[in-house]
Amino acid sequence: MVQRVYDVCVIGAGASGGVLAGALAQAGVEVALVEGGPYRDPARLANHAWPYSRAAPQTPSVGVDAQLEPIEMHGDPIGILRARVLGGRTTHWNAVSLRFAEADFRERSWNGIEDDWPISYGELEPYYDRAERLMVVCGTRENLEALPDGQFIPPLKPRCSERILGRACQKLGLRMIPVRKALATEAGHGRAACHYCGHCMQGCEVSAIFNTAEHVLPAARKTGRLRLFSNSMARQLLLGKDGRVRSASLIHRQTRREEEVRARVFVLCCGNVESPRLWLNSRLANSHDAVGRYLHGHVTHRTMGWLSELLSSPPANQDGATDHVYIPRFRRGPHRDYAGGFGYQLNFLSYAVPHQAKHLPGYGAAFKRRVRELQPGFSMLGGFGKVVAHRDNRVTVHPRRRDAYGIPIPVVHFRWQANDLSLFRDMVATGREIYEAAGVQLLVSDDARPAGFASHEVGAMRMGVDPQNSVVNRFCQAHEVKNVFVTDGSCFTTMPEKNPTLTIVALALRTADTIVALSRRGEL
Ligand SMILES: Cc1cc2nc3c(=O)[nH]c(=O)nc-3n(C[C@H](O)[C@H](O)[C@H](O)COP(=O)(O)OP(=O)(O)OC[C@H]3O[C@@H](n4cnc5c(N)ncnc54)[C@H](O)[C@@H]3O)c2cc1C
Ligand code: SF4
16 A cells, blocks of 8 residues: 655644644645644533542643653753643643744844844744734733734733732832733633633633644644644654655554654654654754754742732632733843843732641641631742753753653753853842832742743754754754754744743744745745
8 A cells, every 4th residue: 555645744733733733734735743642622621620529630730641751850950841632731831922022032142142043023023923813812012122012802900919019010110011821811712711710721621721722723624634643652753765754653652553654844843852852762863963952941930929908808719810910021220140031920829729828837726817817918920031042951862761652761951050040039039029019928939949941941953054053944944854844942042031832833833834835846
């Protein structure tokens, strides 16, 4: 039997692969979409049941199976969260969707650190527009240089604690704006409107938040041009005699059945750790040892404050769509001893949990009274700061250890740089200043060490003009294997303090256009 050859094989169906495969299928391309996880119906989640009334304990979210798969970590402690489900991490993300600014693509030219991207904000702008329309992003136009405006539906409204913290920001000369999120604040966008239950990061039961498995792939499959290979891990990419990738070898996670998928073009969308892992396990060309290097993400920190103004007020339902407001990057004072900046997301921790309880002394009736008094005042600031892309921070594969499918496991090597630590200290101090200006009865801030990366890891197959220190060119096409593209966050040259996914989706849409154009010209 003659084996079918697809136009394009997309590997990974998360934010980048789901969007890319959808755009290609809609443009008339025959696509094979390979996804390591199964489809999980969000309507079957039990977020609204009390934990003690559920028949079986629910895993924290719909897509964390990959956490059970081995990974080795070296250096400073950071978390790497890999999803294994159709839709990838969009099945349980928080959907904050921020455009990078012009300066964010020009770190070398404007700030003297890292490297410039080989593309500009202007080149990505039309794709940001398309990404926002596809994802349905709420927000407001604010005319901020550091955070370009986009195509928004009406915003989320601030809650009490956010208004109080907003006034504190004003005193300090900081802006607080409605958050920008890929979340339907109103009906009429082809999906249910949000009902403010606060479970976004366990998976949205009504899919009010953007999720490629629910909002892109069903329409793509209706074209008849998208064939889905779910629950199937791509083990290796196999080269043909012409030096181009000819097929992907797959292993089914349940049946362990092996098969090959042939295509003219391959796109890696496996996420920032898994894409370099697949490349390295395939032993594809890596002449300059660039694959896996420049791994970075966000340095993060949480401060929790119980606001004096709200203490002892009647208990009120403060649930919402996790965070409703955002404090964008700002520049204050000449005392900065670092490059880059940070922003704060607010109140994305659950109101259902009395976080204060474990930080209060005592026990018995008095202790319970104090826990209750404080509860209405709960609020939190989550700082997200820039991390410098450094060559020694990298993903490799283990020479001996293999996972359950016989695939060599990934190894992550990471150390914070001096700039990251200076920025972290200022982020912690500014959080405290905001709370002092707001007035708090209890402040809890774990300042001991920075945390990373908040599942925002990027950079390990970076974009650039020089193959010595980059893996893909300005069109996300591999320098050394011309029929392979990479469009997940691993293709980022650098990252500012902004969340990565809107940019990942914009790049996926741009790459779909590139592949269609190159194919039409016979250049692929
Ligand atoms: C709790 C949480 C909150 C978040 N909040 C935000 C936020 O507010 N804003 C934001 O911008 N970002 C946020 N993120 C990050 C966001 O989810 C990711 O940036 C985004 O999903 C990355 O897209 P991706 O396509 O690169 O990877 P993923 O979405 O992870 O998709 C990768 C897919 O590839 C599959 N795969 C991997 N290897 C293979 C293989 N070898 N063969 C077959 N399939 C494979 C995986 O199963 C997975 O489905 C959050 C993430 C988490 C976990
Ligand atoms: S708050 Fe809104 S978007 Fe989040 S899980 Fe609930 S309904 Fe879905």
